[in-house]
Amino acid sequence: MDMKKTYIPRLDDILGGGVPKGTSILFQAMPGIISDVFGYQIISQRLHLDNDIGFIYTNTRTPAEIERVFDKYGWDLKTHLESGTLFFVDSISEMMGVPSIGKFIINDLANSKNILLNAIEDIPGGTAVIENVATLFDSIGIDRTLELIEISNAAARKNDVNMVYIFTRWDYEDQMVESLKARVDCDIELFGIEEKVMYRQVFMVAKSNWTTASKCKIFFELTEPGGVKVFIPKLLVTGPYNAGKTTFVHAIAEKAVSVERQAFELFPTTVGLDIGHVDYKGFSADIFGTPGQERFDLLLEPLARESIGTFIVIDSTKPGTFTRAKEMINMCRAEAIPKVIVANKYDLPNALTPDKIKKRMALWEDVPIIPVCALNNKGVHQALDALFDLIYRV
Amino acid sequence: MIPKIKTGIAGFDELIGGGLPENTISLVYGPPKTGKSIFCYQFLQQSVADDEFCLYLMTDYNLPQLEEKMMSFNWLIHEYFQKEMLYILDIASGSIGATQKETHTLKTSSPQNPTEIISAVIDDLQYIYQKTHHFRSVLDSTTALFSFNSPILMIRVLKSYAMRMKVAGGTGIITYTEGVVDSQIETMLKTIVDNIIHLDGETIDVEAMAGCNDVSANYKITDEGFTII
Numbered sequence: 001m002d003m004k005k006t007y008i009p010r011l012d013d014i015l016g017g018g019v020p021k022g023t024s025i026l027f028q029a030m031p032g033i034i035s036d037v038f039g040y041q042i043i044s045q046r047l048h049l050d051n052d053i054g055f056i057y058t059n060t061r062t063p064a065e066i067e068r069v070f071d072k073y074g075w076d077l078k079t080h081l082e083s084g085t086l087f088f089v090d091s092i093s094e095m096m097g098v099p100s101i102g103k104f105i106i107n108d109l110a111n112s113k114n115i116l117l118n119a120i121e122d123i124p125g126g127t128a129v130i131e132n133v134a135t136l137f138d139s140i141g142i143d144r145t146l147e148l149i150e151i152s153n154a155a156a157r158k159n160d161v162n163m164v165y166i167f168t169r170w171d172y173e174d175q176m177v178e179s180l181k182a183r184v185d186c187d188i189e190l191f192g193i194e195e196k197v198m199y200r201q202v203f204m205v206a207k208s209n210w211t212t213a214s215k216c217k218i219f220f221e222l223t224e225p226g227g228v229k230v231f232i233p234k235l236l237v238t239g240p241y242n243a244g245k246t247t248f249v250h251a252i253a254e255k256a257v258s259v260e261r262q263a264f265e266l267f268p269t270t271v272g273l274d275i276g277h278v279d280y281k282g283f284s285a286d287i288f289g290t291p292g293q294e295r296f297d298l299l300l301e302p303l304a305r306e307s308i309g310t311f312i313v314i315d316s317t318k319p320g321t322f323t324r325a326k327e328m329i330n331m332c333r334a335e336a337i338p339k340v341i342v343a344n345k346y347d348l349p350n351a352l353t354p355d356k357i358k359k360r361m362a363l364w365e366d367v368p369i370i371p372v373c374a375l376n377n378k379g380v381h382q383a384l385d386a387l388f389d390l391i392y393r394v
Numbered sequence: 395m396i397p398k399i400k401t402g403i404a405g406f407d408e409l410i411g412g413g414l415p416e417n418t419i420s421l422v423y424g425p426p427k428t429g430k431s432i433f434c435y436q437f438l439q440q441s442v443a444d445d446e447f448c449l450y451l452m453t454d455y456n457l458p459q460l461e462e463k464m465m466s467f468n469w470l471i472h473e474y475f476q477k478e479m480l481y482i483l484d485i486a487s488g489s490i491g492a493t494q495k496e497t498h499t500l501k502t503s504s505p506q507n508p509t510e511i512i513s514a515v516i517d518d519l520q521y522i523y524q525k526t527h528h529f530r531s532v533l534d535s536t537t538a539l540f541s542f543n544s545p546i547l548m549i550r551v552l553k554s555y556a557m558r559m560k561v562a563g564g565t566g567i568i569t570y571t572e573g574v575v576d577s578q579i580e581t582m583l584k585t586i587v588d589n590i591i592h593l594d595g596e597t598i599d600v601e602a603m604a605g606c607n608d609v610s611a612n613y614k615i616t617d618e619g620f621t622i623i
Contacts, residue, residue: 031554032516035509060507092506096542132509138547168509170550197523197562198516 004052004127004162007045008038009230010218011188011203016211019186021125023210024153024163026133026181029190031170033201034222036061037073038190039129039164041227044075046127047086054127055119057089059109059135063101074225089119109139113148120155128156133167133180142176149183185209193219193308193391195338200233200308202392217283217392219308233285234306235387237274238328239313240321241292244344247374248313249274249289252384256287273299280384292328300331309387310339316351316371322361338390339367342383346371396604399530399565401433402440405622406598406613410606414589416528416565419556420603421584423570424593429615430569431463433593434534436619437567438480439469447522447529449481449515449564453505453538456484467619475499481518485511485538505542508551515555519562531559531566536583537574545579549586556586598622 003018006025012018019025029035039056046052058066066088070077080086081101090102091109104115120128130152136145149165156163165184169177181187187207192198202217219231237245250256253276274289288303290296304310314325329339343357352360354369363369368386372379398413407413414420422433431454441448452460457475460482464471474480482500496502498521501514522529533555540548552568559566570583584590590601598620599610611622 029509031509031551032512032558033509034513060509061504065504065507096506134509135544135547138544138550170547171553172550192516196527197519197558199520 004046004050006042007049008041008203008228009220011205014205014211014214014216014218015186015208019162020210021160021162022157023185024149024156024165024183025186025188026165026167026184027188027190028167028169028177028181028206030192031168032198033168033190033192035168035190036129036131036166037069037222037227038188038203039131039166040066040069040073040075042164043086043127043129044070044073044077047080048076051085052127053085053123053125054129055087055089055103055123057091057116057119057128057130059091059139060132062093062096062098063088063090064098072224073222073227075227087119087122089115109136110144112136112140113151116148116152117155120152120159120161123159123161125160127162127164128152129164129166131166133165134170134172137172137176142179146179146183149180153183181207193338195390199337200231233308234303235278235285235287236303236307236310237287237289237313238300238304238310239292239342240315240318240324240328243292243313243315243318243321243325244374245289245292245313246274248311248342248344248372248380248383249276249287251374251377251380252276252280253278253287258289278384280381281388283388292324297328297331300328304331304337307337309337309391311342311383311387312339313342313344313374314357316343316346316357317348319352319357319360322357326361338387340383340387340390341367341369342374342379343369343371344374347373347378400440400444402436402443403433403613403620403622406611406620409609409611409622410600410603414565414567415604417560417563418565418588418604419559419586420567420589420591421570421587422567422591422593423572425572425595428593428595429613429620430571430593431534432467432615432619433591434532434567434569435460435464435467435469437530437532438471439464439467439619441479441530442469442471442474445479447479447481447526449483449518449522449529449531449559451483451485451511451515451531451533453485453535456487457482457500467617469619481522483511483514483518505538508539508543508547512551512554512558515558519558519564523562527563529562529564531564533566533568535569535571537569537571540570540575540579545575549579549582552583553586 002021005012005018027035027038043054088102089104090100091106093100094107189206190203193200204217219233220228221231223229256276258274276287370383397416399416400407400413478499484502487502503510589603592599598613
């Protein structure tokens, strides 16, 4: 198959090398995720590295604004505009009352069809970015938008053009989104990981006609310059002194190292960091275990800022340390990220049950408390499942 | 008893039981030149007085103009902005190509790019939420947003905006110029918000608010802002 790269990190691997010529892909984004950058990255990198040709259809940013976005990410637009390898189909400037620099100008969305078809025929073998489908939906209606996409895709297939649709998924009915999805060869969903506020972004291939979509979720961030970059998420393991954090880190991570220093301690305990990596059910994350002593509290906040989820390890037999556990939760601002309480040493005779722990800690509603015996790996997978369920709750 | 957030309008706050119910969104609407923006400035001024964070979205003026307009009432926000308690999203300057240096408390966007607007809001909320779960928000005004976008799209965007504010703990006001969109869209707009306050130049009328329906009072705008008479 004749494949073209997307130049979005990890995406080409997941799609089996890239995108076949003449196919259509949809980036479907939860509101608040800057999705057009995915389209701009694909077209800018193809122009730059593959001598591709293409156009950007825009109804949300004026060409001048798009130039500034390209600048911000460090991608060249001017050279390609001047040489004519890239042009705009400008469906916004007229409406904004600013001069247009598009090769094609749409002053009435209802006339989009013929203009788009002409533009597609102009770039055989090239790439077209269409931004934003949501504006079309709400301006010309669902049916006409879907028809426009069908006709464009047919023309694109004939001309070996890749269509890249950008779509912000506001509160549209599922059925509308499904019928949009049905009309493209590949659907990539962008969504946020959140707890009260969105704090991380993920993309996932939800559908692909030419390869089995792995559904693996890739964390990403936008860097300036650079564009879409893959982000390796971190999980934080924290909790009071001697609760068993190091044992827990070693239990969930295949390989883990502990930076320990025992010389002046009566009992061996972690005074540095436990560092590990977990690969579990297609999810990959680095793990950081913090020391529990108060004099290391300064470390908590910066580590927590980078984390996507937190395990709070407590010793089920020591209710006296629960206050300290709550204090640590506050300190690492774990309120705003998903968290699971690991009730360690639950197998000991005087261990408190999760219900009793919940009462003793006076916990806010729905923090899962998972009984674990880190020493012999009991409950460890349940704890991972519980945290990942929270992280990926959409 | 729901905690109340003062609007800063003496007399009006007493009338509505101390202020706007915390963690709700209020629509402030009315014909042009009835004081909707001044209502926002006064709300912001109270935020300064109460030492609370505020996320302020503006579509018709920029930060220097806001400072200037507030200064005419002797409300000073410069120091408050310097203290990074005021998060500005300037939706007026982006589309005209005015470039200003963006910082995490001063961002620019364009009225016809709601995806970018909501993204900037979410970004600000991340910062604010780390510091507090009680803050104010202002969106002045939805009128420009309606005129640059399909109104139904804008309703979806405002729903998303209101949801984000409330989940993060904010108490917000959004303004709208009566009659800009058709009555069906106006009705939809009213269903997004919790409280509805109407201004007609003489009367401030609470059309909806838990516990104080149909409260109204006469007002005039003096050099001290809204004054209930």
